[in-house]
Amino acid sequence: MMNFQPFSGIVTMISDFAIGSNNEGAGCYKLMSVDNGRGSLVNFVVEPTTYFVDHVMIEAGDRVTGFYDADAAVPLIFPPQFRAIVMAKNTPYQNVKVDYFNSRLESSDGQLKLNISPYTQMLLQNGQAFTNNPANRNLIVIYGPSTRSIPAQTTPYKIIVMC
Template identity: 70%
Template structure:
């Protein structure tokens, strides 16, 4: 099971990431540097398999959240360098939560409960409809307002099933 960790901040640099000798992989992977409000820096390796919510293009100066597997091995370097699984460009009109949701559709950290409505779009990462129950899965949830309860409850706009 993936243990999603995240880092949020502003993109300070985007460069090509070379994976081998003689320029192998040139242009296929990017190294995205992100700095948070406390001045902490993280480098994300963004591969062709990295999922960008809403398939947006990110640029230097954008506020983003990068999600990575907290159980995956990482090189012992500074700044830390993580393989980005999911990238989200921040938007004032929507919230995004990436987590495992149990059979009651409560996130693994107990902070968000999903109340699915007929208007909630449930899709796969390739945009195709997901017709099974989204419970007990890793989900990318795009939502708006929540209740002030614990856990907060919301009717999501869209759920992306991370298979």
């Protein structure tokens, strides 16, 4: 179970990022700098396996949320540099939560409970249909309104199962 943490802000720069000493992976990896506007800056390493919600193209100036594993080892540099697992372009009326959801479909932080409807689209990261129970898995949840209860409850538009 990963400890997913979000960081939101405006993309200030996107550049190629070489891994290794022989310029390995040139063009396949990107470094995306994100500024939250309150003095915090993060560099996300975007890999070929990074999942982009709705497969959108992100450009400098876009408001985004990057999700990373807070328990993963990171280099001690400033600004901090995290491996992006999921990137989402912030869109009005759409929320994104990446977390482990238990057997009651509650997020590990206890902040969101999912109520699945027949209209909830459930997919794998490759876009194929997911037909099993999404409980006890890492999920990317795309949803709109939610209740003001604790945990907040929502009927998601789409669930992407991270196998």
